[in-house]
Amino acid sequence: MINAWLRPNGRKGLRNAILVIYLVECAHHVARRVVQSFDDPRIQLIGFPGCYPNDHAFAMMKALTAHPDCGQGL
Numbered sequence: 229m230i231n232a233w234l235r236p237n238g239r240k241g242l243r244n245a246i247l248v249i250y251l252v253e254c255a256h257h258v259a260r261r262v263v264q265s266f267d268d269p270r271i272q273l274i275g276f277p278g279c280y281p282n283d284h285a286f287a288m289m290k291a292l293t294a295h296p297d298c299g300q301g302l
Contacts, residue, residue, distance in 0.1 A: 247292055250275040251285050 276285035
């Protein structure tokens with residue numbers, strides 16, 4: 229499956245990765261199981277250590293989910 233679109237500047241955009249992101253370590257096992265259930269190398273796990281979300285983790289999550297090569301809404 230290819231999810232492509234035309235960007236406002238005329239260039240083509242292509243989504244080739246789906247991210248499962250967790251902000252706290254206790255959610256790691258659930259996020260890992262979600263990724264493993266798909267058995268697809270395009271679905272990747274990214275997470276942050278610690279017991280509560282912090283500003284750095286939240287800023288990284290916003291940047292990663294807004295990246296044009298990452299699909300949203302799985």
